[in-house]
Amino acid sequence: GAVVSQHPSWVICKSGTSVKIECRSLDFQATTMFWYRQFPKQSLMLMATSNEGSKATYEQGVEKDKFLINHASLTLSTLTVTSAHPEDSSFYICSARVNNQPQHFGDGTRLSIL
Amino acid sequence: EDKVVQSPLSLVVHEGDTVTLNCSYEVTNFRSLLWYKQEKKAPTFLFMLTSSGIEKKSGRLSSILDKKELFSILNITATQTGDSAVYLCAVEGAGAGNMLTFGGGTRLMVKP
Numbered sequence: 001g002a003v004v005s006q007h008p009s010w011v012i013c014k015s016g017t018s019v020k021i022e023c024r025s026l027d028f029q030a031t032t033m034f035w036y037r038q039f040p041k042q043s044l045m046l047m048a049t050s051n052e053g054s055k056a057t058y059e060q061g062v063e064k065d066k067f068l069i070n071h072a073s074l075t076l077s078t079l080t081v082t083s084a085h086p087e088d089s090s091f092y093i094c095s096a097r098v099n100n101q102p103q104h105f106g107d108g109t110r111l112s113i114l
Numbered sequence: 115e116d117k118v119v120q121s122p123l124s125l126v127v128h129e130g131d132t133v134t135l136n137c138s139y140e141v142t143n144f145r146s147l148l149w150y151k152q153e154k155k156a157p158t159f160l161f162m163l164t165s166s167g168i169e170k171k172s173g174r175l176s177s178i179l180d181k182k183e184l185f186s187i188l189n190i191t192a193t194q195t196g197d198s199a200v201y202l203c204a205v206e207g208a209g210a211g212n213m214l215t216f217g218g219g220t221r222l223m224v225k226p
Contacts, residue, residue: 002159043216043218049213100145100146102159102162103148103159104159105156105157105159107156108156
């Protein structure tokens with residue numbers, strides 16, 4: 001149980017492109033989903049917290065117009081990196097949880113902007 | 115601001131050794147402490163600890179929490195090469211969204 005699917009797993013695209021990453025909870029309905037960013041050999045940094053049907057809560061320093069989060073249902077959240085540039089290249093990971101259970105993570109999306 | 119510090123930063127052992135990983139924390143309105151294992155992809159859940167002094171065990175892995183001294187340890191006995199990974203400790207406070215604050219991780223390498 002508690003499977004979180006993230007898609008795509010790897011994206012390479014040109015500078016200026018917008019990229020959408022999907023996060024789905026496959027066998028449970030997630031009350032909250034989280035988006036993290038991880039640089040090489042560093043720990044996970046929370047970008048935003050997302051509750052179904054409401055606006056995401058962004059962490060300090062994260063541009064909400066740059067990283068658009070949509071949480072349309074209890075099983076799907078999307079992160080769109082708008083007008084991506086090379087400095088946006090990173091490993092993006094989502095997680096999902098229901099009530100007070102542990103967060104379960106997707107497999108991550110490696111984003112490379114050329 | 116919530117803070118999680120893990121030690122050591124990295125560790126190299128041989129198969130069969132026992133290792134202890136440390137996690138100390140400062141958090142407002144503590145709710146839980148979690149341990150995750152991260153190999154090449156995203157973290158996989160190991161343990162969730164909410165009460166002091168109660169050991170959680172799963173095979174060769176065990177963990178315990180001390181809420182008075184604000185730390186937790188993760189023990190791995192009879193290590194195997196498959197235990198090589200980054201082990202992440204995270205704490206959850208009772209703030210908005212019940213977010214997790216992660217430590218920097220301990221990189222464990224188990225040599226044959």
